[in-house]
Amino acid sequence: xxxxxxxxxxxxxxxxxxxxxxxxxxxxxxxxxxxxxxxxxxxxxxxxxxxxxxxxxxxxxxxxxxxxxxxxxxxxxxxxxxxxxxxxxxxxxxxxxxxxxxxxxxxxxxxxxxxxxxxxxxxxxxxxxxxxxxxxxxxxxxxxxxxxxxxxxxxxxxxxxxxxxxxxxxxxxxxxxxxxxxxxxxxxxxxxxxxxxxxxxxxxxxxxxxxxxxxxxxxxxxxxxxxxxxxxxxxxxxxxxxxxxxxxxxxxxxxxxxxxxxxxxxxxxxxxxxxxxxxxxxxxxxxxxxxxxxxxxxxxxxxxxxxxxxxxxxxxxxxxxxxxxxxxxxxxxxxxxxxxxxxxxxxxxxxxxxxxxxxxxxxxxxxxxxxxxxxxxxxxxxxxxxxxxxxxxxxxxxxxxxxxxxxxxxxxxxxxxxxxxxxxxxxxxxxxxxxxxxxxxxxxxxxxxxxxxxxxxxxxxxxxxxxxxxxxxxxxxxxxxxxxxxxxxxxxxxxxxxxxxxxxxxxxxxxxxxxxxxxxxxxxxxxxxxxxxxxxxxxxxxxxxxxxxxxxxxxxx
Amino acid sequence: xxxxxxxxxxxxxxxxxxxxxxxxxxxxxxxxxxxxxxxxxxxxxxxxxxxxxxxxxxxxxxxxxxxxxxxxxxxxxxxxxxxxxxxxxxxxxxxxxxxxxxxxxxxxxxxxxxxxxxxxxxxxxxxxxxxxx
Numbered sequence: 261x262x263x264x265x266x267x268x269x270x271x272x273x274x275x276x277x278x279x280x281x282x283x284x285x286x287x288x289x290x291x292x293x294x295x296x297x298x299x300x301x302x303x304x305x306x307x308x309x310x311x312x313x314x315x316x317x318x319x320x321x322x323x324x325x326x327x328x329x330x331x332x333x334x335x336x337x338x339x340x341x342x343x344x345x346x347x348x349x350x351x352x353x354x355x356x357x358x359x360x361x362x363x364x365x366x367x368x369x370x371x372x373x374x375x376x377x378x379x380x381x382x383x384x385x386x387x388x389x390x391x392x393x394x395x396x397x398x399x400x401x402x403x404x405x406x407x408x409x410x411x412x413x414x415x416x417x418x419x420x421x422x423x424x425x426x427x428x429x430x431x432x433x434x435x436x437x438x439x440x441x442x443x444x445x446x447x448x449x450x451x452x453x454x455x456x457x458x459x460x461x462x463x464x465x466x467x468x469x470x471x472x473x474x475x476x477x478x479x480x481x482x483x484x485x486x487x488x489x490x491x492x493x494x495x496x497x498x499x500x501x502x503x504x505x506x507x508x509x510x511x512x513x514x515x516x517x518x519x520x521x522x523x524x525x526x527x528x529x530x531x532x533x534x535x536x537x538x539x540x541x542x543x544x545x546x547x548x549x550x551x552x553x554x555x556x557x558x559x560x561x562x563x564x565x566x567x568x569x570x571x572x573x574x575x576x577x578x579x580x581x582x583x584x585x586x587x588x589x590x591x592x593x594x595x596x597x598x599x600x601x602x603x604x605x606x607x608x609x610x611x612x613x614x615x616x617x618x619x620x621x622x623x624x625x626x627x628x629x630x631x632x633x634x635x636x637x638x639x640x641x642x643x644x645x646x647x648x649x650x651x652x653x654x655x656x657x658x659x660x661x662x663x664x665x666x667x668x669x670x671x672x673x674x675x676x677x678x679x680x681x682x683x684x685x686x687x688x689x690x691x692x693x694x695x696x697x698x699x700x701x702x703x704x705x706x707x708x709x710x711x712x713x714x715x716x717x718x719x720x721x722x723x724x725x726x727x728x729x730x731x732x733x734x735x736x737x738x739x740x741x742x743x744x745x746x747x748x749x750x751x752x753x754x755x756x757x758x759x760x761x762x763x764x765x766x767x768x769x770x771x772x773x774x775x776x777x778x779x780x781x782x783x784x785x786x787x788x789x790x791x792x793x794x795x796x797x798x799x800x801x802x803x804x805x806x807x808x809x810x811x812x813x814x815x816x817x
Numbered sequence: 818x819x820x821x822x823x824x825x826x827x828x829x830x831x832x833x834x835x836x837x838x839x840x841x842x843x844x845x846x847x848x849x850x851x852x853x854x855x856x857x858x859x860x861x862x863x864x865x866x867x868x869x870x871x872x873x874x875x876x877x878x879x880x881x882x883x884x885x886x887x888x889x890x891x892x893x894x895x896x897x898x899x900x901x902x903x904x905x906x907x908x909x910x911x912x913x914x915x916x917x918x919x920x921x922x923x924x925x926x927x928x929x930x931x932x933x934x935x936x937x938x939x940x941x942x943x944x945x946x947x948x949x950x
Contacts, residue, residue, distance in 0.1 A: 502836075502841050502842065503836050503837060538835070538836055703839070703840045703841035704841045706837075706840060706841055706872075707836075707837055707839065707841065710837070710870055724902070725902060725905070728869075728870075728902040731870070732870055732872060732906070735839065735870065735872055736872060736873055739839070739840045739872060739873070739874065742840070784873040784876060784877060784910065785872070785873040787873075787910060788872070788873055788906070788910060791909045791910070792906075792909070
């Protein structure tokens with residue numbers, strides 16, 4: 261994102277203003293010898309091994325003695341606030357201590373930055389100056405040059421004298437040389453700083469483990485492009501909701517670097533919060549959009565959010581300006597889930613989003629990705645979709661690594677990355693005949709457990725009422741297991757489901773003991789289990805409690 | 818979990834519950850339902866037509882809510898369609914003996930508007946004397 265980039269309209273090369281043209285050097289022929297040593301002192305490669313602070317300080321000191329001036333300072337541009345901030349100074353140390361800030365276009369340094377050219381002030385008494393320290397110090401003449409990287413102004417370097425001084429062309433050239441030397445170091449330091457912060461944010465923000473849900477497999481890839489501050493706008497997320505449905509998100513915040521990563525963190529948190537509150541998918545995206553606009557986020561984002569009900573085998577999707585997810589049906593047919601109405605989020609308030617539903621039978625696969633996966637220079641997007649579809653087909657035939665990895669490798673293996681790539685793959689497979697589930701002892705897993713049991717029971721041929729009776733009984737046993745674990749941090753419990761062709765047996769095991777006296781509700785859970793199942797056995801010993809629930813199915817395999 | 822969609826018909830607050838009620842959300846939903854009633858309403862209709870599972874924690878919550886409304890001289894009415902699995906469950910655990918349950922929203926609104934004429938309520942309705950205390 262370059263929204264706040266400074267437009268450099270100035271011509272290159274020294275253009276001295278406001279009152280006079282540069283004069284030829286007046287220091288005669290001996291100058292060339294001293295110039296040589298000045299240049300050497302500035303170009304000294306030893307400067308490259310110092311920290312940025314030390315390097316700037318040393319460079320300014322060398323400039324001060326070479327050019328025989330009293331002050332030298334560097335101010336760096338804070339692009340987001342549009343101000344120059346004093347970063348290093350010699351003879352003007354107050355400037356840094358007080359954190360002097362000069363708005364762009366104003367004052368001496370502000371003009372140097374805005375006009376991107378050297379400026380000379382012959383006599384400070386007759387010039388506009390924002391920084392009061394310059395006057396307090398009694399500075400009379402000043403020369404400032406822009407510090408730029410790749411044609412973009414990132415700051416200003418200026419020198420000053422306490423007596424009137426005519427800065428000439430040689431002074432300008434030498435100071436510009438020093439500024440260029442500083443630019444390199446500043447840029448390197450910034451890049452590694454940004455990269456470090458962004459990488460930490462990425463690591464924190466991308467899920468470190470993907471959820472474990474029986475009959476579902478997730479795989480993901482995240483690859484930051486090349487180097488430096490180009491890292492950071494893409495993300496993905498997967499989480500299971502308390503009702504058992506599973507949400508998938510992929511998105512791309514406009515821009516790169518720490519700011520893009522922080523907007524991505526806001527979006528991720530807002531989506532998780534709205535989803536947890538039980539809002540419908542389209543509503544969630546509308547709320548997120550309004551939130552981002554109201555927070556004045558100048559960076560928009562594209563995203564796709566999908567919600568899968570594994571038991572109902574149904575997928576709901578909302579796309580906000582993002583590339584369409586690819587659905588691969590069990591028979592290998594592919595389908596781009598295109599939606600035309602969804603604007604990127606954070607752009608226009610009040611936009612309403614629409615959800616589309618798609619069947620997602622067992623054996624279906626889904627690919628969510630960002631543009632870096634398929635977009636190539638000098639190639640139409642349709643060509644990109646075609647390659648994606650081919651890669652997905654090929655990947656579906658193999659099993660040598662994760663699905664995301666196979667798709668990624670067949671698309672990008674030999675191509676250098678031009679952009680970040682995030683890729684999330686979802687696959688569903690039939691549940692095992694004997695289902696074994698281990699769950700953390702937390703109440704918010706109950707919905708997911710009932711959803712998985714529903715899927716399994718449907719597969720073994722249970723009728724609607726049998727499915728309800730068994731799933732609710734198992735859920736009651738699980739609630740008890742969770743209550744026993746109260747206070748234990750890493751506690752978990754297991755559920756095993758078996759069908760012998762006649763009856764379903766669900767075994768719920770925990771490592772706690774059933775309380776004989778229960779606070780409220782009495783044994784209502786047990787009463788429900790006994791009423792709905794054919795038989796319920798509870799066995800407790802010092803290792804824990806095992807509940808065995810059995811029920812015959814009317815339709816028998 | 819905000820699984821509630823609130824509407825008012827003729828001043829009667831109706832909470833449509835779209836999610837399961839279980840140990841994970843019972844306490845939150847109870848608080849939200851209590852807030853829904855408001856200071857002056859005398860009836861709260863809780864519509865469980867779109868609720869798939871109601872576990873023992875959910876049932877306990879509904880009974881506690883009913884008790885609390887009793888103290889405020891207000892009444893809780895449930896809507897559970899005859900085709901819902903919850904209908905069977907409500908009978909097994911005795912919920913239908915403690916709280917009036919109607920198969921449709923119009924039937925529930927009818928009882929809300931005519932608290933004295935319980936016998937005129939449509940089939941599928943059971944009311945218990947205790948809920949009208």
